[in-house]
Amino acid sequence: MVSLEEIKARAEQAVSGAQLEIISNPGPANQSSLLLDHDHALAVARFLRDDPTLRLDFCSNATGVDWLDRTVKKKVKVKKLIEGEEKEVEETQEEFFPGYLEAIYHLYSMAQKHGPVVVRLRTPDRAQDARLPSLTPVWRSAEFQEREIYDLYGIHFEGHPDLRRILMWDEFIDFPMRKDYREPDDYEYEPTPHDDILEKAKQHYPPRPPLDGAEQITA
């Protein structure tokens, strides 16, 4: 199995203009990954599949990850003039990292029996219609898995032959695997609302019309 650096260099040579980046994985599993750019993702994927020494013909796993916006607080020493004297003061600075959605593919080779090579695609932001190129034309096994990513994360895969919801029903509107997903405040499925749920239900539904006296009839 060739190293990831070598794969990156060869892919960049084979696909002109491709910009790849190695994302290192700090854990003991040591599975670093390759970040593809959108414009050349399909060409690089074809190269990975067809290259005679790599032959990554088997896309085992395709999945999405939602990374939220995050601010990292850092303590930095800054020199400042305090009462005419220059002093070193500790200050906390906040650095903002915008969130993004990610699609991850785990590639193996059935011909050469090696792997995995992990490939990533990232959206620029977490918008409702975040777009990524589909890799289904290269690996058929991504067909249902990309549909699942679309269903649960809301990434639209361009070039996918049949992008529909797969696990949730078609009328469902939100994307439940996103980290900021909130369950709809909808208690119509609670047959006998009580306590907190009754209070919430009251805010959401108009009061029921009074019954026509039938409730007063007792046995």
Place this chain on the structure above:
Amino acid sequence: MNTTGFRELEQAPPRMSSLFDGELLEISMGPQHPSTHGVFRMNVALDGEVVRKLKPVFGYLHRNHEKIGENTSYLGSMPYTDRLDYFCSMTNNWAYALSVEKLAGIEVPERAEYLRVILAELTRLVNHTSLLGFLLSDMGAWGTPLMYAFREREKVLDLFEALSGSRMMCDYMRFGGCRCDLPPGWMERARRIVDGFPRFLDEFEKLITSNEILIARTQEVGKLSAELAISAGITGPGLRASGVNYDVRKVDGYGIYPRFKFRVPLGEQGDVYDRLMMRVLELRESLGILHQAMDALPEGPIQNPKVKIRAFKPPVGEAYGRIEGPKGELGFYLISDGTGSPYRYRVRPPSFINLTILEDMCLGHTVADVMVILGSIDIVLGEVDR
């Protein structure tokens, strides 16, 4: 529309034909169909009796297993993995434990590794025997073969109950080992069952292999080419029936599988018959592995004492671990952010991905064949829908 009356009629006499000629009839098979092995639906467009289009519809059992996994502790997901593929809880446990062990770099003691192999192969016996029974039942052999298969399955489930307290939801493995050691007398019982298994297999094989109806129903039905199987990510017996030699036990050599001698059976045609026979042959290989593992089972601890399985916090990182489950490659992908619950918890379900080519395999066959083809893929809806 013919509005002019007789003249055109004289020129072109009407054919004896149906109103629906040339049109496809769309029907919905399932989700309560007895042969769909659960709540699974297929939208089928039929030309007479021949399938021209088929779209699988599922998700009826969806409970967002992955979201629940992300909201609970690492250990909390372990019993829940039992419910993925409820026929093979032991292999589900192992796949999850293996991925977590990869994520945190945990060593597993020798005895636990042997126990895992024994239990995984017993699970393969359970899965493959019940599949053979179900598949024959789909073909119309109602009752008898299924009961024969379930009789054997029941014996193994009794073993699981004696070990873990539960027949199907075993929740047996832990990160860095197993939950409990074998109860006294378990190994003798297991040996008796494994020794008696070939008798059932011989009988069952005689029952099915030369059966004319079975051959007519399965040979040349639902053919899958090796190229499509590889591209579509088909794994397990379905892939090997198409002649692709790929078994994760051999390729990755996870656990202690490299120590055992076993062969990987391969098919030629990639039809339903090959997929069926693949299970029979794999059962025999599993019995071989079981004999070797039972003979070599060492004494010793069954749990790595350094692992705090309760307040488990793996280091930041990610890992993808996979095993050869009875239905195919079962993988878990985990991202840790250093806290007590995974940031991302993903199951790579073999039956879900094996369904990708259901339409390709069914096109041109009759409705009755669809059930047999679906049965030969071997799906469990708890895993497909998650």
